Each structure stands twice: as C-alpha cells, then as structure tokens.
Amino acid sequence: MNSLDTEVLRQAFDWLEAGHRVHLATVVKTWGSAPRQAGAMAAIRGDGRLVGSVSGGCIEDDLIVKAQAGELPTRPSLVNYGVTQDEAAKFGLPCGGSLTLVIEALDRFEWIASVVESTEAQQLVARLINLKTGQSTTAPARPGQKTELTGDSCQFVYGPHWRLLIIGANQTALALAEIAHMLEFQVVVCDPREEFTADFNLQGIALERGMPDDVVLSIRTDSRTAIVALTHDPKLDDMALLEALKSSAFYVGALGSVRNQSSRRERLKLFELTDAEINRLHGPVGLQIGSRTPAEIAVAVAAELVQVRRTLEDERVQLKGADQEA
Incomplete structure (x- = not known):
C-alpha cells in the first residue's frame, strides 16, 4: 500500500494519461479547528471523480460540483473556505475553522511521474510553484520542510516526514x-x-x-x-x-x-x-x-x-x- 501522497498523484497521472481534465487541490494554510492540515490534497477529475481529501466532507462536494460545471480555475489560484461563520456552517467546518487551498489545473504533468517515483522510494520531495506564472520546479527535500505559502510562491512537500x-x-x-x-x-x-x-x-x-x-x-x-x-x-x-x-x-x-x-x-x-x-x-x-x-x-x-x-x-x-x- 502506498502513502496517500503517492496514491493521489498516481491516480491524477493515470487520469491525465487517459485524456481527462484534472485539478489538484492542496491545503496550504489553516486557521482554528480546520479538519485537515497543510499538505492535505485531493485530485478532482472533470466529471467529478475525486481521490484524496482536503476537509473530509463538504468542501470536496463543492469542488466536485465546480469541476463538473467547468468552474475550477485554469491557473493556480488561492481559494478560501470557512472565512465567515456562514461559510463555516455551509462547508461543515468546525466552529472558527477555515482553510486556504491552492487549486491548479494539471495540464503539464511530467513532474508528477518524477514525484511518484521518488515517494515510492521513500524519498522526500519539494515542489515550488509560482502562483503568477504557474511554473514549478522540484528538488529533494529534508525532514522538517513543510507545505507553506510565501507571497506569490507556494512550496509543496511530498513523501514521508x-x-x-x-x-x-x-x-x-x-x-x-x-x-x-x-x-x-x-x-x-x-x-x-x-x-x-x-x-x-x-x-x-x-x-x-x-x-x-x-x-x-x-x-x-x-x-x-x-x-x-x-x-x-x-x-x-x-x-x-x-x-x-x-x-x-x-x-x-x-x-x-x-x-x-x-x-x-x-x-x-x-x-x-x-x-x-x-x-x-x-x-x-x-x-x-x-x-x-x-x-x-x-x-x-x-x-x-x-x-x-x-x-x-x-x-x-x-x-x-x-x-x-x-
């Protein structure tokens, strides 16, 4: 059995190879009693198929509806959930909980195969993405590095910490x-x-x-x-x-x-x-x-x-x- 990181990315890769439209949603920031921590991710196919988890419930439902309607962003975007009390109730977040996702369309997916190969070998990998240009690079990571948002860039870390x-x-x-x-x-x-x-x-x-x-x-x-x-x-x-x-x-x-x-x-x-x-x-x-x-x-x-x-x-x-x- 592979780690969750590997399973999500491998499934995303398989969907892309089969010609599907796929988005990747990753938690990059949380406040209060958010249900998932930074680094949690889900891949969403254009027809609503989903693997992984970013909240354990209603946010996934919202992503599925938007994927089916073609409303997910075409460029890497920050999306907030649960910022207001009404939104927290709507999306099933605990009282006071909120989170920020980076949602990106996986139109170029060469990096996924490399990351899957590394994580299957129990290696830790970092990917840095520029949210303005969509360009990303990968490099070996070290224990302690985490998924985090810094200005116009976001670092994702995959593999065993x-x-x-x-x-x-x-x-x-x-x-x-x-x-x-x-x-x-x-x-x-x-x-x-x-x-x-x-x-x-x-x-x-x-x-x-x-x-x-x-x-x-x-x-x-x-x-x-x-x-x-x-x-x-x-x-x-x-x-x-x-x-x-x-x-x-x-x-x-x-x-x-x-x-x-x-x-x-x-x-x-x-x-x-x-x-x-x-x-x-x-x-x-x-x-x-x-x-x-x-x-x-x-x-x-x-x-x-x-x-x-x-x-x-x-x-x-x-x-x-x-x-x-x-």
Missing part, C-alpha cells in the same frame, strides 16, 4: 510496517535472523539485516525517528534499546508484558543508562486497547505513534507561534 525503525520481522512487525507506511512514515525493518527475512517482500519498506544497535546508529536516528523493538528476543531488542534510548528518537518502545518490561528496565540499568533515559521507554508498547493478535498489536502501536507524533507537531506549532509573537 517521519521515520520508523522496527526491530524484528515477525507477523506483528510486518503488520506494523504496512500500517506505518500508510501513515506517511519511512519504514525500515531490521532483523539479522535469516529465517525471518528470507521471504521478506514488502513494497516500499526497507530491510536491514545488520545487528540492531549498529542499524540504530547507521540510519542516523534523529528527532523525527521512532524505534520499536518487537522480536521478543532480549538479545536483539535490548541491543537496539541501548542505543535508541540514548538517541534523539521521539519515540522508543518495546513489546512485552508488564513483568517483562520490569525485568528489561533492570537489565538496562546494568549498561549505565540513566533513569531519565530508561524512563523514555514505552513499554508495554502501544495504546492499551485490549489487543491480542499481531494485527491488533500493530494497530495499538501505530495509534500510539500517531498520538505522540501529533503531540509533538502541536507543540512545535505553538512554539513557532510564540516565537513570532515575541
């Missing part, structure tokens, strides 16, 4: 890898055991067969990286955790019961980890939803990753706002 390293290639790990890939994570699975990796074949997900502690270091773990140990083998899980807990990873978790986690914490103390470092460990890993099967455990872990990621994103937005006010 966050990374997930999974230790282990068992059923739970493979289920989590696929879910996390759909959640816009760049996913790496690490397992040195050949019996677990011989038949590994997950599209868009990298496999590392090195020792876990070496891989934690080699991927250059940063503050946009999560690390989850799922092997149930302390020799492998603990090796990864020894490096992960000392790193700047935003999330470190390990599978195991409360009793096993207590024993693991005692073992980690023997390796001169500080209490603060050990207390960073999420264990038992995942939200407590009563999960039992590998797939259910994967859902619980993915849910906690989203929860922690969103909390960090909200904190960064608040800090940025405070800096701008200072």
